[in-house]
Amino acid sequence: MEHAAPPAWAMLAYLVSGVLFILALRGLSSPATSRAGNRYGMIGMGIAVATTLVTHEIASLPEIIGAIAIGGGIGFVIARRIQMTAMPQLVAAFHSLVGMAAVLVGVAAYFNPAAFGILEPGGLDIAKQSRIEMGLGVAIGAITFSGSVIAFLKLAGKMSGAPILLPARHVINLGTLAAILVLVSLFHMDTPALFAGIVLASFAIGFLLIIPIGGADMPVVVSMLNSYSGWAAAAMGFTLHNTAMIITGALVGSSGAILSYIMCKAMNRSFVSVIAGGFGAAPEAAGGAPKEQRPWKRGSAEDAAFLLKEAENVIIIPGYGMAVAQAQHALREMGDVLKKEGVNVRYAIHPVAGRMPGHMNVLLAEANVPYDEVFELEDINAEFGQCDVAFIIGANDVVNPAAKTDKSSPIYGMPVFDVDKAKTVMFIKRSMGGVGYSGVDNDVFYMDQTMMLLADAKKMVEEIVKALAH
Amino acid sequence: MDFISILSIFVMACFVGYYVVWSVTPALHTPLMAVTNAISSVIVVGALIAAAAHGSPVGKWLGLGAVVLASVNIFGGFAVTARMLAMYKKKERK
Numbered sequence: 001m002e003h004a005a006p007p008a009w010a011m012l013a014y015l016v017s018g019v020l021f022i023l024a025l026r027g028l029s030s031p032a033t034s035r036a037g038n039r040y041g042m043i044g045m046g047i048a049v050a051t052t053l054v055t056h057e058i059a060s061l062p063e064i065i066g067a068i069a070i071g072g073g074i075g076f077v078i079a080r081r082i083q084m085t086a087m088p089q090l091v092a093a094f095h096s097l098v099g100m101a102a103v104l105v106g107v108a109a110y111f112n113p114a115a116f117g118i119l120e121p122g123g124l125d126i127a128k129q130s131r132i133e134m135g136l137g138v139a140i141g142a143i144t145f146s147g148s149v150i151a152f153l154k155l156a157g158k159m160s161g162a163p164i165l166l167p168a169r170h171v172i173n174l175g176t177l178a179a180i181l182v183l184v185s186l187f188h189m190d191t192p193a194l195f196a197g198i199v200l201a202s203f204a205i206g207f208l209l210i211i212p213i214g215g216a217d218m219p220v221v222v223s224m225l226n227s228y229s230g231w232a233a234a235a236m237g238f239t240l241h242n243t244a245m246i247i248t249g250a251l252v253g254s255s256g257a258i259l260s261y262i263m264c265k266a267m268n269r270s271f272v273s274v275i276a277g278g279f280g281a282a283p284e285a286a287g288g289a290p291k292e293q294r295p296w297k298r299g300s301a302e303d304a305a306f307l308l309k310e311a312e313n314v315i316i317i318p319g320y321g322m323a324v325a326q327a328q329h330a331l332r333e334m335g336d337v338l339k340k341e342g343v344n345v346r347y348a349i350h351p352v353a354g355r356m357p358g359h360m361n362v363l364l365a366e367a368n369v370p371y372d373e374v375f376e377l378e379d380i381n382a383e384f385g386q387c388d389v390a391f392i393i394g395a396n397d398v399v400n401p402a403a404k405t406d407k408s409s410p411i412y413g414m415p416v417f418d419v420d421k422a423k424t425v426m427f428i429k430r431s432m433g434g435v436g437y438s439g440v441d442n443d444v445f446y447m448d449q450t451m452m453l454l455a456d457a458k459k460m461v462e463e464i465v466k467a468l469a470h
Numbered sequence: 471m472d473f474i475s476i477l478s479i480f481v482m483a484c485f486v487g488y489y490v491v492w493s494v495t496p497a498l499h500t501p502l503m504a505v506t507n508a509i510s511s512v513i514v515v516g517a518l519i520a521a522a523a524h525g526s527p528v529g530k531w532l533g534l535g536a537v538v539l540a541s542v543n544i545f546g547g548f549a550v551t552a553r554m555l556a557m558y559k560k561k562e563r564k
Contacts, residue, residue: 025505025506029495035555056522060521063530067537070541075543090546101511112523115522115525236513246479247479249483250481252509358498358499358500
């Protein structure tokens, strides 16, 4: 039985688990249905694992159960303990595991092709087509692994977020990619050296592709690696003729690709320019003109509290700086106090706020901000005309009007919040010196209606809450 | 299954993925990534086959290693998604 094709019921079971995975993603169309969706996903995974164990002769059940217990235990503890601000690096780390698992499975299949049913009919060699599929799967898996490790190190701050630019990196990268393609296409010949070459070159290219990409582009990178981990699973599914793996791989692959597209669009950057890297490398070069000293107004927590209390409509625009300062809980407290005063408080989130798609929404949800008070860019941008206070905390580039007016600006064309239409703008910032990731100065600082609140975001919000109590 | 049937499933699934993912609300994009991460660990199927098989000790240990990695992802991915989704609450209307 071990070498034969799986029985019909097993194929059906894999199909069912594939469908359950589709339902898991479908559930995410609204927070109300999302929890049920997640359960469908777990059931689908349970079915896939159980079917595999039942339909294969198992030489070593205790070891397998031990392996699942060790991995599962580690995963569960990490999932419980991880801070929501650290979610991007956790997801990157998880991607690297999928990539590595794909590599290990591919190599294992190479050593024991009989078990995977990929031998030439009647022969002892691996079927040619299976070799190519295997080669591709291992290559994508290895790229996912080393790329995700670099993304993890950058996101976790264990490696500088600044782009690392090798000389002639485009030539090196394209050369390595071409080499991988050639090796995979030659892999129909049974040469272990070719297989090793594919694995090594793919590890190298994953590393080389991600090191030149700067911190601001990480949302795209994380989504892209998400996509790769899906394609790796799909390629392995082709090797194993497994529907659950193919469906899942296609789902995850398209999901990551769509997220990368959304992120690129939200920054008005092309995917190619993100992948080419180097963005944010030389802030001095941006703009060119020497910074002129322009007048700006500084406000205190008391001033801010007074204006906020008097306001009817307040829109809060959080950015990654809020997450760094861990100010989300204090911010929600401020929102609660204002709501009690009868102020209409809403949150506006830019698609690229934070370090991964939707990161800011999770942080606000963690701080108990109801999700129906949180709005996306296109849903709220028309409201700034009726807004009394635009409260910017830890964001910068996403409110920079240069994106609309200054064609020479590196962020030109990026959709931004029209905060200049608000009656008052409050801008929480550590100091006047720092600029956003793009390295551009922001005209919002110098507008008549802008009040700069220079302090640590969390401290400032706490002081505003205190002042509101009086 | 022959290559063409597998390819058909794959292409159809790409289209399903395309439409399903566009319908995901942007507020849930982080849980989306976490859960896609968890389900892509269905690669555990391959890992289990390798770990269960006779004949190749190297293949078996590689398989067991892959089972450990994929399990971290499965349990970690679903658990962290569940944790995030539990935080999304509606406004309490009094």
